Amino acid sequence: MSFNYAILGLLNTRPMTGYDLKKIIQKSSYLYWSGNNNQIYKGLLHLQNEGLVTSQTEHQEGSPSKKIYTISENGKQQLRKWILESPKEPPEFKKEFLIQLACSGDLDFDEIITILNHYKESIEMKIIMETELLRRQDGLSSASKKEKFIWQMIKENLISTYENELDWIEKVKNGIGK
Amino acid sequence: MSFNYAILGLLNTRPMTGYDLKKIIQKSSYLYWSGNNNQIYKGLLHLQNEGLVTSQTEHQEGSPSKKIYTISENGKQQLRKWILESPKEPPEFKKEFLIQLACSGDLDFDEIITILNHYKESIEMKIIMETELLRRQDGLSSASKKEKFIWQMIKENLISTYENELDWIEKVKNGIGK
């Protein structure tokens, strides 16, 4: 289950609570999970049982206690092994719009142009939101030159995926009239 | 549930059995489901209960009986409504590799290049398989000029998504050494 490796990877940057993890996952689109409690707290429990993380409970006055999880040496080794040795899966896509387009046999040209424009708008909106979220996370990344570059590349990957889709929409719109 | 609309859309091209749907879904990557029996047969039952499809059972000698499902007038209307009026969701993707790359802080340049190459290979393999599957489906598409164009665009969408990823890999490889 790669979700557990994802949270192990986040814990490799710094020790964190489940709540911290939740916020990061919810704000990061490259972590394509919802960041729900169920997976996070069960995942952390599992990682602890496997000896990949340790936890210390910190009691606070006026706030609930927090469990701070720290990656162990074993955890670091396992994470490294996962990154280097696990099969590199090709990306997976869900494009509901392609299904709708495939069913568009009964539609006339104007109607197809209309749904293409709706699709375009939804992607443009998504790009705006993603860009804003990514901009806000810039401060979190470490100062190392290499890590900054990697983070920049991840951002460009996400944006280019959406822009590729926008280019494709223009192509369809240009081709469909002829 | 958009899965049910997807099978309704397939039934709009011609009447089919659950088994026919299964084969089409398994061979089509733009239909991003596995095409398992559970969803198909339950989906068909649900569509029938909603009055969107009708079925006739055809008994065959030496082969199991088949239930041929046909879209109803109501079904056609609902499908059209779904295509025109449903919100056009932006594409969603799962890129496990980006998570692995994000965790690569402890790796040296050579190791990052290695995992990039593995990712590249998996995508190239995927493109080869997809291209072959798409080529085989060409015969199935209807003869209408518009529908041929739409089908061509769907194919190009899928391939361009993977090629965009390949371009990105080259960019990362070129940038990481400097």
Place this chain on the structure above:
DNA sequence: TCATCCATGTAAAAAGTTACATGATTTT
């Protein structure tokens, strides 16, 4: 005052995949 933040966890439901079950026919 009402919503949000902090913080942990559980319960239930939905969505999706794999495997099971049957059985004749055809292909390798």
Place this chain on the structure above:
DNA sequence: AAAATCATGTAACTTTTTACATGGATGA
């Protein structure tokens, strides 16, 4: 002789999401 195709369906399982539960502090 073994495997695949045709054909329908169910059972069990995994994965993922949504909602529930608690409760003080803070902000609009």
